[in-house]
Amino acid sequence: MAQSDTFRCFGGDDPLYAEYHDREWGRPVVDERALLERVCLEGFQSGLSWLTILRKREGFRAAFANFDPERLAEFGDADVERLLQDAAIVRHRGKIEATIANGRATAQLHASGETLRELLWSHAPATTPPPVGDLYSLPPVTAESTALSKELKKRGFRFVGPTTAYAAMQACGVVNDHLTQCPVRDEVERERAAVITT
Numbered sequence: 596m597a598q599s600d601t602f603r604c605f606g607g608d609d610p611l612y613a614e615y616h617d618r619e620w621g622r623p624v625v626d627e628r629a630l631l632e633r634v635c636l637e638g639f640q641s642g643l644s645w646l647t648i649l650r651k652r653e654g655f656r657a658a659f660a661n662f663d664p665e666r667l668a669e670f671g672d673a674d675v676e677r678l679l680q681d682a683a684i685v686r687h688r689g690k691i692e693a694t695i696a697n698g699r700a701t702a703q704l705h706a707s708g709e710t711l712r713e714l715l716w717s718h719a720p721a722t723t724p725p726p727v728g729d730l731y732s733l734p735p736v737t738a739e740s741t742a743l744s745k746e747l748k749k750r751g752f753r754f755v756g757p758t759t760a761y762a763a764m765q766a767c768g769v770v771n772d773h774l775t776q777c778p779v780r781d782e783v784e785r786e787r788a789a790v791i792t793t
Contacts, residue, residue, distance in 0.1 A: 604730060604774045612646050621783045623768035623790040630711045630767060631701050632662040634747075635694040637762045638754030639685050647685070654683025659694055664705065667698025693753035700751035714750070718743040719769045719791065723784065726775040733772050736761050 604620075606612030624630055636655060640648045648655075658681050660666035678684065678691045701711050718739045727733060740761035747755040755763075765772045768787050773780035 602776050602778055604772075604777050609646060611649055615649055617779060620766055621768050621771050621773050621779075623787050624766075625712050625716075625790060627664060627701065627705075627711050628662045630715060631664055631667075631697060632656070633766045634711075634715075634752070634755065634763045635659070635662065635697050637759050637766060638693055638697075639687070639690050640762070641690075641754065641759060643685065651684055654681070658684045659698070662698070664698045664701035664711075667695060668702040670695045670698070690754060696751060696753045697755075700747075703751065714746060715743065715764070715767060715769055716790070718746070718764065723771055723787075726771075726773065726777075726780060728775050730774070734761070737770075739770075740764055 603613060603616055606614075606616040624633060632655075636648050636652070639655070656662065658678055660670075675688065675691055675695070679686050679688060684691075704711055704714065720737070720739050736757040741757040743764065744755055744757040744760040747760065761770075764770045768783065768790070771780065771783050771787055773783055
């Protein structure tokens with residue numbers, strides 16, 4: 596869905612960024628691999644531009660077994676050292692180790708009969724907050740993201756502070772933070788409602 600850059604929440608200055616806004620950001624994600632990818636990439640983004648992460652996205656997928664949690668859980672020290680040499684990703688030891696830990700934590704959820712989907716979506720706000728007119732009016736953290744962060748850390752996830760948890764909630768559609776004037780806001784809200792009621 597093409598839209599005027601005047602009304603797009605972000606990304607108008609780059610086609611890749613615009614496509615991410617129009618097609619992905621805020622739309623509900625329920626697939627385990629895709630959820631794990633978003634959580635891990637939000638961790639990698641910390642301190643960097645999201646556009647940097649988007650441009651390396653295929654590199655991240657190749658490096659981390661397409662974010663398949665059970666495969667990622669098998670990574671070890673040799674994989675960390677290999678990935679530190681991989682120019683297709685952000686080469687940050689702590690974030691690489693966190694991504695492997697997050698794969699293990701997700702695999703452990705599955706082994707215990709739980710899902711990352713249930714964990715993330717159980718922290719959706721009870722009511723959709725009213726839309727705002729600019730991104731600077733959005734909170735960096737919420738009570739729900741703080742609770743989600745604590746629960747993720749308790750389960751063994753890393754690089755998931757309240758701000759990163761909130762960014763993941765936004766990216767996965769657990770909250771809809773498209774701006775008041777954004778043409779995709781209502782469509783995103785309809786998609787979210789369908790997920791929440793199933």
